[in-house]
Each structure stands twice: as structure tokens, then as C-alpha cells.
Amino acid sequence: MNRAARTTAPPAREAPLTLPGHPATAPPPDTARATAVLARCRELTRPALVDAVGRLDPWTGRMAAYALGWRDAGGTPDPQGSGGKGLRQALALLSAEAVGATGATALPAAVAVELVHTFSLLHDDIMDGDPLRRRRPAVWRAYGVGPAVLAGDALHALAVQSLAEAPGDRAPAAVRHLSRTLTALVRGQADDLRFEELPWTGPDAAGLAAYRAMAEHKTGALLGCAAALGAELGGAPQATVAELDRAGRHLGVAFQAVDDLLGIWGDPALTGKPVHNDLRQRKKTYPVLAALAGAGPARRELAALLDSDKPLEGATAAHAAALVDEAGGRAATRAEASAQLDSARACLRAVRPDPAAARDLDALVGSLLDRAW
Amino acid sequence: MNRAARTTAPPAREAPLTLPGHPATAPPPDTARATAVLARCRELTRPALVDAVGRLDPWTGRMAAYALGWRDAGGTPDPQGSGGKGLRQALALLSAEAVGATGATALPAAVAVELVHTFSLLHDDIMDGDPLRRRRPAVWRAYGVGPAVLAGDALHALAVQSLAEAPGDRAPAAVRHLSRTLTALVRGQADDLRFEELPWTGPDAAGLAAYRAMAEHKTGALLGCAAALGAELGGAPQATVAELDRAGRHLGVAFQAVDDLLGIWGDPALTGKPVHNDLRQRKKTYPVLAALAGAGPARRELAALLDSDKPLEGATAAHAAALVDEAGGRAATRAEASAQLDSARACLRAVRPDPAAARDLDALVGSLLDRAW
Numbered sequence: 148m149n150r151a152a153r154t155t156a157p158p159a160r161e162a163p164l165t166l167p168g169h170p171a172t173a174p175p176p177d178t179a180r181a182t183a184v185l186a187r188c189r190e191l192t193r194p195a196l197v198d199a200v201g202r203l204d205p206w207t208g209r210m211a212a213y214a215l216g217w218r219d220a221g222g223t224p225d226p227q228g229s230g231g232k233g234l235r236q237a238l239a240l241l242s243a244e245a246v247g248a249t250g251a252t253a254l255p256a257a258v259a260v261e262l263v264h265t266f267s268l269l270h271d272d273i274m275d276g277d278p279l280r281r282r283r284p285a286v287w288r289a290y291g292v293g294p295a296v297l298a299g300d301a302l303h304a305l306a307v308q309s310l311a312e313a314p315g316d317r318a319p320a321a322v323r324h325l326s327r328t329l330t331a332l333v334r335g336q337a338d339d340l341r342f343e344e345l346p347w348t349g350p351d352a353a354g355l356a357a358y359r360a361m362a363e364h365k366t367g368a369l370l371g372c373a374a375a376l377g378a379e380l381g382g383a384p385q386a387t388v389a390e391l392d393r394a395g396r397h398l399g400v401a402f403q404a405v406d407d408l409l410g411i412w413g414d415p416a417l418t419g420k421p422v423h424n425d426l427r428q429r430k431k432t433y434p435v436l437a438a439l440a441g442a443g444p445a446r447r448e449l450a451a452l453l454d455s456d457k458p459l460e461g462a463t464a465a466h467a468a469a470l471v472d473e474a475g476g477r478a479a480t481r482a483e484a485s486a487q488l489d490s491a492r493a494c495l496r497a498v499r500p501d502p503a504a505a506r507d508l509d510a511l512v513g514s515l516l517d518r519a520w
Numbered sequence: 521m522n523r524a525a526r527t528t529a530p531p532a533r534e535a536p537l538t539l540p541g542h543p544a545t546a547p548p549p550d551t552a553r554a555t556a557v558l559a560r561c562r563e564l565t566r567p568a569l570v571d572a573v574g575r576l577d578p579w580t581g582r583m584a585a586y587a588l589g590w591r592d593a594g595g596t597p598d599p600q601g602s603g604g605k606g607l608r609q610a611l612a613l614l615s616a617e618a619v620g621a622t623g624a625t626a627l628p629a630a631v632a633v634e635l636v637h638t639f640s641l642l643h644d645d646i647m648d649g650d651p652l653r654r655r656r657p658a659v660w661r662a663y664g665v666g667p668a669v670l671a672g673d674a675l676h677a678l679a680v681q682s683l684a685e686a687p688g689d690r691a692p693a694a695v696r697h698l699s700r701t702l703t704a705l706v707r708g709q710a711d712d713l714r715f716e717e718l719p720w721t722g723p724d725a726a727g728l729a730a731y732r733a734m735a736e737h738k739t740g741a742l743l744g745c746a747a748a749l750g751a752e753l754g755g756a757p758q759a760t761v762a763e764l765d766r767a768g769r770h771l772g773v774a775f776q777a778v779d780d781l782l783g784i785w786g787d788p789a790l791t792g793k794p795v796h797n798d799l800r801q802r803k804k805t806y807p808v809l810a811a812l813a814g815a816g817p818a819r820r821e822l823a824a825l826l827d828s829d830k831p832l833e834g835a836t837a838a839h840a841a842a843l844v845d846e847a848g849g850r851a852a853t854r855a856e857a858s859a860q861l862d863s864a865r866a867c868l869r870a871v872r873p874d875p876a877a878a879r880d881l882d883a884l885v886g887s888l889l890d891r892a893w
Binding site for chain 2 (some may be wrong): 201202204206207270273274275276292294295296297299300301303304305307308311312318322323326327329330332333334336337340341459515
């Protein structure tokens with residue numbers, strides 16, 4: 148959807164098709180650089196990723212190529228396919244550059260984290276019953292549940308293998324880190340599945356602290372791992388590896404918070420999902436939890452609406468979104484993301500990164516809050 | 521079912537409730553020793569396995585404890601539960617002993633291969649739609665498909681982590697080996713799923729060579745890995761590690777062939793599945809493929825029966841089993857298993873194993889063809 152189309156969008160309460168959190172304006176200055184950085188990192192990683200996927204048997208390899216957005220479900224190259232923006236691979240490469248190594252040093256890490264990300268989306272979509280991923284049928288919808296389980300297992304195994312076979316004496320520590328991250332991801336997904344079962348209100352209600360813990364496992368662990376592995380393969384001291392891990396974890400929680408903003412107020416042309424999607428599905432997102440953590444009439448009306456059996460569709464969903472906003476949930480989420488990004492920046496500064504890599508990382512971090520990528 | 525009950529079993533064509541391949545006799549001499557060896561290895565591994573599973577979050581940990589046969593689906597300790605006989609953990613420990621190390625040296629390997637085995641059964645049951653595992657509902661039946669996918673992922677990740685954190689300078693090579701095995705297992709499962717789609721007869725028919733390749737990936741790779749990892753952590757030279765890997769692969773193909781005999785002629789009290797189960801399900805097992813590879817009237821009648829849409833139930837299944845036997849499929853499978861076991865023995869002899877470990881390994885290998893475990 149282009150900008151002209153946006154101006155003809157219905158009033159904000161019904162379908163605020165702007166960037167999340169604030170009205171449509173010119174893209175923030177970091178966005179163009181961040182887009183270029185991500186593209187450079189994708190280009191650097193792609194041959195190694197193609198090479199890794201080429202080691203799979205043809206059948207799981209075809210499912211992997213679909214999941215990565217390279218091919219359609221029949222195996223034909225798909226120019227419309229999107230494999231995501233590659234934030235994780237970029238973090239791995241930029242971390243290596245930040246500690247004075249070449250990005251290429253971190254390629255096995257970039258491949259591993261991208262494969263883990265693809266695997267976890269693939270299996271999560273089965274668990275969540277999510278029929279769509281990046282505007283196409285999820286792998287389980289395209290190939291069936293059984294084959295999708297297998298394709299995920301293949302990507303999981305291939306990720307470990309890619310890193311385990313990395314040259315150099317730092318590969319074993321990197322593999323240990325990745326294996327801890329893989330168990331953390333499972334914990335995050337388990338937390339997430341249970342989190343969705345908690346009530347909206349009352350003593351057992353889902354809270355912001357539990358949300359942060361879940362987001363750190365579910366999203367932060369892999370972003371932290373990506374940054375840490377890049378530094379590890381880049382030969383950095385352990386303190387630097389740990390600091391970059393922390394930077395990635397903060398980025399992960401920020402990323403998840405922004406994802407939640409996009410899940411309610413994001414442009415469907417950007418997210419590939421209907422407007423207010425996360426509200427329609429009654430997902431326990433940060434904006435809603437933050438709104439419920441407050442007080443006032445909007446909070447009370449929102450709580451009553453969520454506790455009711457009323458389907459959150461159309462105008463009701465738009466009204467719920469407005470209530471979240473009025474109760475301060477949208478602003479609190481931007482503030483949370485912003486604070487997490489500041490913490491990430493502090494961690495990055497602490498490792499005294501190589502200046503060129505620092506600029507690229509800054510652009511990524513700076514573009515995250517208003518990301519259009 | 522006890523021996524007295526067996527003597528009252530219906531005629532062999534209908535339900536030959538004997539050990540597979542030959543009539544009921546006294547247990548072969550190796551069986552008692554093999555049973556004791558397996559019990560010793562299970563006892564040695566159990567605390568380390570409990571410790572590893574204790575690192576999972578409570579929810580996936582409960583599913584893992586169910587899958588391992590330790591607890592029932594509600595989390596209560598289950599004295600009836602069976603986690604299998606532990607052939608893989610035994611191979612890891614005995615291999616370490618065979619190369620002069622203590623069994624304890626190989627505990628991280630024993631834990632890893634047992635977790636991988638449990639993970640792969642768990643996910644395979646989802647893919648195959650198998651509702652039963654070891655006489656209890658499969659994990660996906662007990663907890664749902666989504667949670668079962670997650671439990672498998674948790675065991676997969678935990679297996680890698682357990683080995684990656686093993687002490688000593690041989691752990692990295694062990695992890696590389698395990699990661700190669702994990703991709704091989706996926707390939708084996710992919711082969712298996714596609715193998716079942718092949719026609720019984722004609723130019724594209726499933727053949728014995730393809731069967732062996734599939735069995736080597738699906739079963740041999742992990743048994744070979746178990747033996748190799750035990751030797752690796754035990755500090756053996758690479759040639760010894762490779763030879764023990766080969767021994768395990770031969771054992772794996774033999775194990776799969778015997779499994780196929782049990783799947784048709786096994787005692788349901790032993791297998792936990794109905795008599796002729798694999799025939800009823802039209803599984804492409806070695807005995808059937810070997811029967812079809814021959815000639816003569818039994819082979820022709822069997823091919824016609826399999827190519828028909830006729831359900832293979834009751835008397836028809838029993839008749840099909842008799843035809844497989846008459847066409848030489850049962851004898852050929854015993855011969856195949858026997859030859860694979862001889863190859864395994866040759867590999868084991870080649871590494872000049874420690875005498876006590878050699879006796880234990882011999883007992884395991886010797887009991888495999890007529891295994892009642």
C-alpha cells in the first residue's frame with residue numbers, strides 16, 4: 148500500500164494504517180541506512196545459507212526453501228517470497244565486525260541463527276495453528292503437519308551442524324551457546340503458550356514482568372545469541388561476548404514490543420495480517436497488558452470487554468484498540484521499547500565497537516522503534 | 521503373556537505368537553546376559569538422564585518424563601511405564617568400556633543418544649499418526665500435537681546441550697558427529713515417509729537396496745553414533761571411533777529387520793501391537809519386500825493381494841503373513857539380520873575391545889536376532 152492510499156484510509160479508530168505508535172510522517176533517518184545494512188548482510192549470508200540448505204535431502208530441502216521464502220510450495224523460485232529481513236544474521240555479522248573481525252568470519256553463526264529462526268517460526272505456526280506466515284500459507288498449511296514437523300527438525304539439526312563445523316577454536320563455545328539458546332527458545336514458547344491461558348484480570352492475571360521474561364526467552368535469547376556468536380567467532384574476549392548477548396536480549400524485548408504495536412495498529416500491507424489482528428485473537432500483548440495495568444474508565448471498559456465472550460471483530464476490535472490507546476497501553480509500549488533500545492545502545496557502547504560497524508548497528512537499533520522493515 | 525498361554529495360541533497361520541522367525545524354544549543363551557547388561561547400563565545412565573530432563577521447564581519436562589516412561593500423563597510416577605530397553609545408551613557406555621575408559625566417561629553421550637531417540641520417536645509418531653507407543657498413548661495423543669512438537673524440540677535441544685557441555689577435548693568432535701547424525705535421522709524419516717508411497721510392484725517398486733539405505737539412516741545412524749560417541753569420549757583413536765560407528769550401523773539394520781519380523785509375527789504381549797500389525801498397515805517391511813523380490817505362486821498371490829484395495833484384516837492378514845513366509849520373506853529377513861550381525865561382530869573384533877566389554881557387547885549382539893527385550 149502506498150502513501151496516497153493511506154490518506155484515504157478510514158478514521159484512525161477504525162483502521163489507523165500508519166506506522167505503529169505515531170501518525171504517518173517521513174521515514175525516520177535511520178531507516179534508509181538500516182534497510183541498506185540488512186540488505187548487505189542478507190547478500191553476504193545468502194550463498195552460505197543456500198549451501199547449507201543444499202545439504203538437506205531434496206524433500207525437506209524444498210520445504211526449507213519455501214520456509215525461507217526462496218521458492219513457492221511447488222518448488223518454483225518465488226520472486227514474491229520473503230524470508231524476512233534477516234535481523235538475526237545481520238546481528239551476527241555486525242557483531243563480528245564490531246569486534247574487529249570480518250563479517251565473513253561470522254557466516255556459520257549467521258547461517259545457524261537464521262536457520263534456528265526459520266525452524267522456530269515453522270514449529271510455532273503448527274503449535275499456534277497460525278495459517279499464514281509472511282503473506283503465504285504457513286509450511287504446515289502448504290505441506291501438512293507431519294512434513295512441517297520434519298522440515299523444522301531438519302532446520303534445527305542443520306543449524307547446529309553448520310555451527311559445529313565452523314573452523315577455529317571458538318566453534319565449541321559457540322555451539323554451547325547456541326544449544327543453551329535452543330533450550331531457552333523452547334522455554335519461551337512454552338511460556339508463551341501458557342501465558343495465553345492466563346486470565347486478563349484478577350490475582351493470576353498475566354502481568355508485564357511475566358511478559359518481559361517470556362519475550363526475553365522467546366525473542367531476546369536468539370537475538371542475543373546472534374550477537375554473541377558473531378563476537379565469539381570474531382575472537383572477542385568473553386566479557387565482550389556477554390555484553391553483546393545482553394545488547395541482543397534488550398533488542399529482542401524491544402522488537403517484540405514493537406511487534407505487538409504492529410499486531411494492533413500495523414499497516415496490513417506491511418504486516419500481512421488484518422488490522423487489529425492481535426486484538427481479534429485476544430493475544431496477551433504488551434499494549435493490552437500495560438493498558439490493563441493502569442486505572443481509569445478506559446481501562447475498566449477494556450477489561451470488561453476482554454473478560455466478556457464478545458467476539459472482537461470489526462468495530463468492536465477498533466473500539467478495543469482505541470481503549471488500549473486511551474488507557475495508555477500504546478504509549479507505555481513505545482516507552483518500554485524505547486527503554487530497551489537505550490539499554491541495548493549502552494551495551495553496544497560498552498564494547499567500544501569498530502566505528503563503521505557501530506554506525507551500522509546504531510542505524511539498526513535506531514530504526515527498530517519505527518521499523519518499516 | 522506367559523509360555524503356558526502361548527501353547528494355547530491359535531494355529532501359526534492365524535496368530536503365530538512365538539519369537540519371530542522360529543518356533544518357541546528356551547530363550548537363547550545370550551538373552552539373560554544381554555538383559556542384565558541393558559539393566560546395568562540403564563541404572564548407570566538414569567541419574568544423568570533425570571538430571572538433564574530436570575533442566576527443562578516444568579511443562580515440557582513433564583511431557584519428557586512421560587515420553588521416557590517415568591511418569592503417566594498426569595505426572596504421577598508410573599511403575600508400568602517403559603522407556604524402552606536403552607540399547608543406545610548401552611552401546612555408548614559399552615563402547616567407552618571397550619576402548620578402556622569407564623562407562624561413566626560416556627554418560628553425556630548416553631544421555632544425548634537416549635534423548636535423541638526419544639525425540640525422534642515422539643515426532644515420528646506425529647508424522648506417522650501412530651496413536652500408541654510402548655502400550656500407552658503416544659505423546660501427541662496424550663497432550664496434543666502442538667505440545668508434542670514442542671516436547672520433541674525440547675528433547676532435541678537438550679540432547680545437543682548435554683553433549684556440548686561434556687568435559688574434555690573430545691566433546692566438540694562428539695557434537696559434530698551427533699549433529700551429522702541428527703540430519704541423517706531426518707533424511708531417514710523423509711526416506712521412510714516417501715518409501716511408504718512407492719508401489720509394491722513395477723519399475724518404481726520399493727526395493728531391498730532402498731530399504732537398507734533407509735534403515736541405515738533411520739536406525740543405523742543413531743546406533744552407530746551411540747557407539748562412536750562412547751569411543752570418542754573414551755579417548756579412542758579416530759579409526760576405532762569409525763569402526764565402532766560401522767558396528768552400530770550394521771546393528772541398526774539388523775535391529776530394523778528384526779523389528780520387521782516382530783511387526784508381523786511378534787507376540788502382541790511383547791510388541792504392544794496387534795498381531796500382523798505391519799501387514800494390516802501395509803508397511804513396506806523387509807520380509808514383504810524380500811518375498812516380493814522372489815518368484816513362485818506365493819509371491820504372485822502376495823503381490824496381487826497387496827496391489828488390491830482389499831483390507832488386510834483378520835484371516836486375510838494371517839494369509840498374507842503365511843504367503844510372505846512361503847515366498848521366503850521371513851527366512852530372507854532372518855538371513856539379512858544375521859549377516860548384518862556378523863558384520864557388526866567383525867567391526868567389534870577389529871577394535872580389539874577390552875575383554876569384559878567385549879563379552880557384554882557380544883551378548884547384546886547375540887541376543888538381538890531372537891530378542892525378547
